[in-house]
Amino acid sequence: MKSKSKSISVLIPDGESSFLQIVVNCLSLVKNIKIFVISSNKSDFMKYSFFVEEYIFFTDSSDEEWLNRINHEVEKNNIDIIIPIFQNGFKRIIKHQKLLKNKDKLCVLPALSDFNTANDKGLLYYHMKANSIPCPNSQVVKQNKLPNFSEIEYPVIVKPVENLGDGRGIQLFQDGEGLKNYYNCSKPAGKTIIQEFIRGYDIGCNVLCLNGDILTYTIQKGNLFSNKKFSAQIGLDIVEEDLIIDATRKLMKSINWSGIANIDLMFDEKDSKFKILEINPRFWMTTEASALAGINFPYLYCLTSLKIEFENPKVKFISFLTLHGLLKKIKNNPLFVFNINYIMNNTAFRFVLKxxxxxxxxxxxxxxxxxxxxxxxxxxxxxxxx
Missing domain, CATH: 1.20.5 (Single alpha-helices involved in coiled-coils or other helix-helix interfaces)
Structure with a gap:
């Protein structure tokens, strides 16, 4: 096993993602981390970050050029570990990892077929049904095809099968007329999935896995949301729920998952069951919340990939506010601004000051x-x- 006291140099190859700041913020909580970033965004504000050792602007025109640039930076900066942060970066790395000169410096990853199952809501639905994993009744609709309207019970939610993030592309339909107009007139650009609308509350499970086994996790329940429908939580509580982790263990084992992931679930009031909606095979908007609760997923991902053993940290059951959530909280209650201890320890504002x-x-x-x-x-x- 490698020594944990050694400085670890991390290369993030898809730094144009909006998740870059979130991952860097988490890694900044650890003193012995050096962060290098490759990004196709020349003017990104993160190039001015105290915690980014070097921000490398590079516009690639092909996967081969991108992998060659990664190879160059790995050798030049003596990189220890390569970790993408968004699903596009993960997919490109998994698909073309044979072009890497130092594959041993690549983070642990799932097989391409397993990644595709996790990333495609249609494939995931078929997989969960085949493996008796609780999920909403759904219908997958191919591009330029119409669903079987006679089999649909309303209300329903329609989503693109590939996650666009922050609720984009998700629509709610209360009746058949609206759904028929959507498919006949809007003609969605890609495959979609129609899911039964579940009445209840949403909850998320974040995991770090190796060969299908969950090494560590956090469970979060939203307590504050933006006004935009189906958007990400802006306030949450870190909680524990055995039924959720049991269902998640079964799912991740069934796809032999390695790496990090965020799993969205709903508690169905109708049958009192937690049902899995989707997997986000990437970091998530509230990764900082898990880090402040004691589970620093980006750092533990580095240790796992480097084969460095670690004791599973104890989870702190805290509440957390994103910057958006903090502003909304203060707007609703101006006196909240005087709750300095909470703001510094339970919100993303502490990272702004850092x-x-x-x-x-x-x-x-x-x-x-x-x-x-x-x-x-x-x-x-x-x-x-x-």
């Missing part, structure tokens, strides 16, 4: 883009009025 320059650039860029968007929107409206 990395002020990157967050300053993030704020400026966000404000500038918002201003430009509103400016051109107003200009177009004025032209139409004239």
């Amino acid at each position: 990395d002020p320059i990157a967050n300053f650039y993030k704020l400026i860029c966000y404000r500038l883009l918002k201003y430009c968007k509103n400016y051109f929107k107003d200009s177009n409206q004025n032209k139409r009025v004239k």
